[in-house]
Amino acid sequence: MLQIQGLTKTYGALSAVDGVSLSVGKGQMVGIIGRSGAGKSTLLRLINRLIDPSSGSLTWDGRNIARLSGAHLRAWRAQCAMIFQQFNLIQRVDVITNVMIGGVSRRSSWRNLLGVFSDDERRQAYRLLDELDMSARALHRADGISGGQAQRVAIARALMQNPQIILADEPVASLDPRNAKVVMDALRKINRERGLTVICNLHNLHTARNYCDRIIGMVDGRIAFECSPTELSPARVSQVYGVASESELDASLANVD
Amino acid sequence: MPNSAVAIIAVEPGDNASAGQTQPSNLALSEILIAHRRTRQRRVALLLLGLAVFIGAAYKVGLNPLSMARGLEKLGGFLRSMVPPTAGGHFSELLYALGQTVAMAFVGTVLAAVIAIPLSFLGASNVVGVWPLRFVVRRLFDFVRGVDVLIWALIFVSAVGLTPFAGIMAIAIADGAVLAKVFSEIIEQIDNKQIEGVQSCGADRLTLLRWAYVPQILPLFLSNILYYFESNARSATILGVVGAGGLGYELSERMQLLLWDQVFMVVLMILAVVTLIDFASRVVRRQIA
Amino acid sequence: MSWSSLIEFEEVTRSKRARELISATGAVAVFIVLLALSARIGEVSPQALLDGASAAADYIGRMVPSLHFNTVGPDLKSWYWSAGTWLNALSDTILIAFLSTVIGFVIGAPLSFVASRNLTSGWAYFVVRRLLELIRTVPSLVYAMAFVLAFGLGATAGILAVALHSASSLGKLFSEVNETADGKTFEAVQSAGGGWFSVVRFALLPQVAPAYVSYTLLRFEKNIRSATIIGLVGAGGIGQELFVAIRSFQYQDVSAIVLMIICTVMVVDMTCDRARRLFT
Structure with missing residues (x-):
């Protein structure tokens, strides 16, 4: 279980994340909504510890992870897989190696350095790709596949980490609707079948409503509300996005995109 | 000086000015004539000024038309005695010198890369956060870069003696600085998303270097190294002039003895080796990209 | 290259990896041979490199002018x-x-x-x-x-x-x-x-x-x-x-x-x- 208490990240005078308290149970699928700049992305980076919190506490199953460093920090990152809006794959390296990079923390340094992968790792990576319907592209270079395919490779890499929790930062914001559905379905399936906790930043309300057990609204680095998908009322939507109705929101988002 | 450089090419601004003035309608004919005369006068004045500066400069450095005429006559004699080119029975010697030239460029470039890679990481702003160190490294690049490789060669010849090794060291130092600068700019333009991607999996520093940095920078590093190898092959041909071995040495030796037919042979060999290396390096570069 | 099962995939990748290993080893070998040959022709050896580096350092050391804070004017002169x-x-x-x-x-x-x-x-x-x-x-x-x-x-x-x-x-x-x-x-x-x-x-x-x-x-x-x-x-x-x-x-x-x-x-x-x- 992930527990966050008063988590704050300041950049000079600006608080990107401001006193966030939250607890996420095992196997939940949580959607975080909010405008861009509301601190959603910073919050996920704080949880994965790509960045250090300014203050507040962060625990996983009772273990403090806010102040980890060195090998402990790397071990936590491995447990807490991250998926990015721009996929963040290694462009010039083939798909299956990108997936095997997910297992980096289980290998010795020199094996990583020389790029020596075992047959077991190769098999696991292949099965993960197969599960995501990407095994046919295993030997393509990551810069030669489409966005929807790249995001599925990124999910396979995340699963290769054998994580306990997956953080997804706008995983479908750069994808067309059809590919967005494929990727969200995959995340949902992982959440259901493997019982993995998934925390997902989304800018699309429909997606959040359709896929998440629980929705959190963020405004100016703070949590504005927590509710179930059915409780996501127009009032709450306008609280987060500052618009009167959902159709107006759709219109404004369409303009932004 | 820039003034007179402009004077010679000043035809263009004048044209624009006159074109601009003819466009409005209802312009009296006399006005057009006056405007045109003024442009012409300005142009002539600038040209005369340029000419005066040119003549003044020529006088200062002692450019003498009379000695030029005599020299041209001599030069004609040189040119006539250049054909047919011949190796003068030293062909194997020249071939060895050619090999020495290529070897100088090759080893020099490899050493330059070996020097440049660690320096470039120190000079890149996204890797080294200590700005005084970065500042010192940057200024060092600029300093070394300001001195031509031939001057380095001359210095190393007087430090280590008449050997191709002096030329190799000259290339290594002069190009080490340039490559370090080029490399550090490549590192600064690295895509941060790929680094974050590998970092988020729990990679340590070495793994990050191997899987986030190297795949991005290696092809660019290699193609730049090849490019500098090409350019070094060109400069290696002349390093011998100051005693650093290779074709340049054979060239200057034969020139002093006025063996122009052999000089022509060496020049042809220089052209051949430069062309060959350009071609080879283009092939290899296409493989990398 | 295509495959329909893991076993087929493993076969394909195994031969691909073998090919890559051979060409990489070959490239490195060619490079080393060329470098060794060039070093010989260019009269470079590790010893020469060390000597050269110290000679260069010595040369640069001698190039540094002696400027003292108190006598900067005359020193520059x-x-x-x-x-x-x-x-x-x-x-x-x-x-x-x-x-x-x-x-x-x-x-x-x-x-x-x-x-x-x-x-x-x-x-x-x-x-x-x-x-x-x-x-x-x-x-x-x-x-x-x-x-x-x-x-x-x-x-x-x-x-x-x-x-x-x-x-x-x-x-x-x-x-x-x-x-x-x-x-x-x-x-x-x-x-x-x-x-x-x-x-x-x-x-x-x-x-x-x-x-x-x-x-x-x-x-x-x-x-x-x-x-x-x-x-x-x-x-x-x-x-x-x-x-x-x-x-x-x-x-x-x-x-x-x-x-x-x-x-x-x-x-x-x-x-x-x-x-x-x-x-x-």
């Missing part, structure tokens, strides 16, 4: 004891670069019209274009050596050498610029009854002048560097002073002159860079 001569030589170098750029331009620009496919056709184009390419492949130092023998020691040989290289280089670059010029303006001038010279003067030059200026300034920067080194073979300017200083092991003179050269190169580069931005 004794470091730059021959400042007058050096400044004179340096101004010669700058003038050599200037004169050779101008001569190079005056010869190169007309030649570029002949070397452009859209202005000249037939054998004249081919011959001039190839000739320009051939002449610019030979380094200006080689010309300088030959010209010193023809014109005697001094700036005349240097100016002509750098000018020859500049003319061919500018001619080649300008002809490439000319070929990108808009052909419709050519037709306009031709339809008005203009001949070849009118086309060049009224249709071509107005289009290409900014690029000409930019390339000429760039050439001037390069010629400053060339003008410093041609002095090493006796073709005038600061290079001649540097040659004497290095050959007579006057370490402090070497550093004094090199510093002057570096400053000149930097100032000229910066000035030309700014001037270029004015025109483009």
Whole structure:
């Protein structure tokens, strides 16, 4: 279980994340909504510890992870897989190696350095790709596949980490609707079948409503509300996005995109 | 000086000015004539000024038309005695010198890369956060870069003696600085998303270097190294002039003895080796990209 | 490459990895052999490298002038004891670069019209274009050596050498610029009854002048560097002073002159860079 208490990240005078308290149970699928700049992305980076919190506490199953460093920090990152809006794959390296990079923390340094992968790792990576319907592209270079395919490779890499929790930062914001559905379905399936906790930043309300057990609204680095998908009322939507109705929101988002 | 450089090419601004003035309608004919005369006068004045500066400069450095005429006559004699080119029975010697030239460029470039890679990481702003160190490294690049490789060669010849090794060291130092600068700019333009991607999996520093940095920078590093190898092959041909071995040495030796037919042979060999290396390096570069 | 099962995939990747390993090993082996061979021909060995590095460090150590805070004035004066001569030589170098750029331009620009496919056709184009390419492949130092023998020691040989290289280089670059010029303006001038010279003067030059200026300034920067080194073979300017200083092991003179050269190169580069931005 992930527990966050008063988590704050300041950049000079600006608080990107401001006193966030939250607890996420095992196997939940949580959607975080909010405008861009509301601190959603910073919050996920704080949880994965790509960045250090300014203050507040962060625990996983009772273990403090806010102040980890060195090998402990790397071990936590491995447990807490991250998926990015721009996929963040290694462009010039083939798909299956990108997936095997997910297992980096289980290998010795020199094996990583020389790029020596075992047959077991190769098999696991292949099965993960197969599960995501990407095994046919295993030997393509990551810069030669489409966005929807790249995001599925990124999910396979995340699963290769054998994580306990997956953080997804706008995983479908750069994808067309059809590919967005494929990727969200995959995340949902992982959440259901493997019982993995998934925390997902989304800018699309429909997606959040359709896929998440629980929705959190963020405004100016703070949590504005927590509710179930059915409780996501127009009032709450306008609280987060500052618009009167959902159709107006759709219109404004369409303009932004 | 820039003034007179402009004077010679000043035809263009004048044209624009006159074109601009003819466009409005209802312009009296006399006005057009006056405007045109003024442009012409300005142009002539600038040209005369340029000419005066040119003549003044020529006088200062002692450019003498009379000695030029005599020299041209001599030069004609040189040119006539250049054909047919011949190796003068030293062909194997020249071939060895050619090999020495290529070897100088090759080893020099490899050493330059070996020097440049660690320096470039120190000079890149996204890797080294200590700005005084970065500042010192940057200024060092600029300093070394300001001195031509031939001057380095001359210095190393007087430090280590008449050997191709002096030329190799000259290339290594002069190009080490340039490559370090080029490399550090490549590192600064690295895509941060790929680094974050590998970092988020729990990679340590070495793994990050191997899987986030190297795949991005290696092809660019290699193609730049090849490019500098090409350019070094060109400069290696002349390093011998100051005693650093290779074709340049054979060239200057034969020139002093006025063996122009052999000089022509060496020049042809220089052209051949430069062309060959350009071609080879283009092939290899296409493989990398 | 395609596969329908994990087993097939493993077969494909195994052979692919084997191939990659072989080609990588081969490339590394070829590289090592070439390097070893080159090191032998180039008379380099680890020992020579160590000795060379310490000799170079020693040389640089001797070049550092002794400047003390209390006596900076006199120290500088004794470091730059021959400042007058050096400044004179340096101004010669700058003038050599200037004169050779101008001569190079005056010869190169007309030649570029002949070397452009859209202005000249037939054998004249081919011959001039190839000739320009051939002449610019030979380094200006080689010309300088030959010209010193023809014109005697001094700036005349240097100016002509750098000018020859500049003319061919500018001619080649300008002809490439000319070929990108808009052909419709050519037709306009031709339809008005203009001949070849009118086309060049009224249709071509107005289009290409900014690029000409930019390339000429760039050439001037390069010629400053060339003008410093041609002095090493006796073709005038600061290079001649540097040659004497290095050959007579006057370490402090070497550093004094090199510093002057570096400053000149930097100032000229910066000035030309700014001037270029004015025109483009």
